[in-house]
Amino acid sequence: MGGVNDPLASFAALRTDEGRSLLDAVRDVEPSQELAAATRLRRDHPADLVSAALAQARLRQRAVAKFGAADAARMFFTPNGVEQSTRTSVATYRARRFADPGELGVRSVADLCCGIGGDAIALARAGIAVLAVDRDPLTCAVARANAEALGLADLIEVREADVTDVDTSAYDAVFVDPARRGGRPGGAARSASVRGGGRATGGRIFDPEAYSPPLSWAVEAARKAPRAALKIAPGIPHDAVPEEAEAEWISDGGDVKEAVLWFGTDAPASHRATLLPAGDTLVSPRATMLPDPEVRPVGRFLYEPDGAVIRAHLVAEVAARVEGGLLDETIAYVTSDTAVATPYATAYEITDQLPFNVKKLKALLRERGVGILTVKKRGSAVEPEELRRKVKPQGPGSATVFLTRVRGAPTMLVGHPAA
Numbered sequence: 001m002g003g004v005n006d007p008l009a010s011f012a013a014l015r016t017d018e019g020r021s022l023l024d025a026v027r028d029v030e031p032s033q034e035l036a037a038a039t040r041l042r043r044d045h046p047a048d049l050v051s052a053a054l055a056q057a058r059l060r061q062r063a064v065a066k067f068g069a070a071d072a073a074r075m076f077f078t079p080n081g082v083e084q085s086t087r088t089s090v091a092t093y094r095a096r097r098f099a100d101p102g103e104l105g106v107r108s109v110a111d112l113c114c115g116i117g118g119d120a121i122a123l124a125r126a127g128i129a130v131l132a133v134d135r136d137p138l139t140c141a142v143a144r145a146n147a148e149a150l151g152l153a154d155l156i157e158v159r160e161a162d163v164t165d166v167d168t169s170a171y172d173a174v175f176v177d178p179a180r181r182g183g184r185p186g187g188a189a190r191s192a193s194v195r196g197g198g199r200a201t202g203g204r205i206f207d208p209e210a211y212s213p214p215l216s217w218a219v220e221a222a223r224k225a226p227r228a229a230l231k232i233a234p235g236i237p238h239d240a241v242p243e244e245a246e247a248e249w250i251s252d253g254g255d256v257k258e259a260v261l262w263f264g265t266d267a268p269a270s271h272r273a274t275l276l277p278a279g280d281t282l283v284s285p286r287a288t289m290l291p292d293p294e295v296r297p298v299g300r301f302l303y304e305p306d307g308a309v310i311r312a313h314l315v316a317e318v319a320a321r322v323e324g325g326l327l328d329e330t331i332a333y334v335t336s337d338t339a340v341a342t343p344y345a346t347a348y349e350i351t352d353q354l355p356f357n358v359k360k361l362k363a364l365l366r367e368r369g370v371g372i373l374t375v376k377k378r379g380s381a382v383e384p385e386e387l388r389r390k391v392k393p394q395g396p397g398s399a400t401v402f403l404t405r406v407r408g409a410p411t412m413l414v415g416h417p418a419a
């Protein structure tokens, strides 16, 4: 009984005194030292337990990027759980919106599809009582262990059930983070288009009905609850956003992490782009969103909007703030002659405009002594690495080159980050 063939027993063994001391012993073992550590520890401990401890240590190391070193060292994970969980920065931001009396102001949330508890933990830390539901027994055991390890067991009740069977009527709000099948859940926005969206990264068609549970079920659950939030892939097509919902795209450190559909916020249905870690948030009611900006000649500055702004279709709002227009009607680069500090876009001063021509670029960079070349692109199939190899940058200077289109014409714009 027990051991590798019974994941629940194997996990329970990790939480015994012997399991804990093994976890401490393997905490900082590097991958290259694993074999030696395993051989040594197996002299005094069961082989299955040693393997489980080493696997858990590896998962904890992977989890540091999402949960930070302090929490990751105390928490437990499954491979899927660490992959699918919400990072602390995003979960904390959302939990504050749930808790804030000026926003949703809720005291209790049914977290439907809780996984190993990434969101449940953040909600509890915001002072919210959480019912955390998952149908996978091991995932529930891990979520329970995490609530205990972080001192949140009084606020988090973990229940093993299918979310479609759970009565949530006693809760102020529901939160649903469905499992997304088939590949990596929606990654960073890489779309070149000013109306980026509709396809997840890697060309996968966004299919919310392939979610478990399907998005249509989650929307119905949200509509029945007083307040709700649904976490979805950032590639959700805008026509799949229910008309009463606020759709929020969240980036962290410039990478788009997720979209959230909020229900019951008491505000007009809006689009919102939120940029973590600073928390700047740009919101526009759907009824009064600006039309696409006009296309203009290349000006002194190029503004590269954050991916969350692009996904939220708020490029026009940012263009208005910087008194800018578009370089091309299909590309989310904003051009302007005005320097305006904005958190929603990175500003570059453009010094040169060339038709797409690698030789001319190479000559220009030689003349300027550019050895450090940053290549950015939207609307170009050229691979940045390939371009860098061809132009062989040399010298003490640095520059940024944008490979893009200007009114449809393949163009290279050379510049540097605006001071």
Ligand SMILES: C[S@@+](CC[C@H](N)C(=O)[O-])C[C@H]1O[C@@H](n2cnc3c(N)ncnc32)[C@H](O)[C@@H]1O
Pocket (backbone or CB within 6 Å): 081, 084, 085, 086, 087, 112, 113, 114, 115, 116, 117, 118, 119, 120, 133, 134, 135, 136, 139, 161, 162, 163, 164, 177, 178, 179, 180, 212, 213
């Ligand atoms: C994306 S993960 C949730 C991650 C979680 N929010 C976190 O931050 O750790 C989705 C979870 O939904 C669970 N799940 C999928 N369909 C379910 C259903 N019908 N009932 C209960 N749980 C379900 C899966 O077992 C998986 O753990």
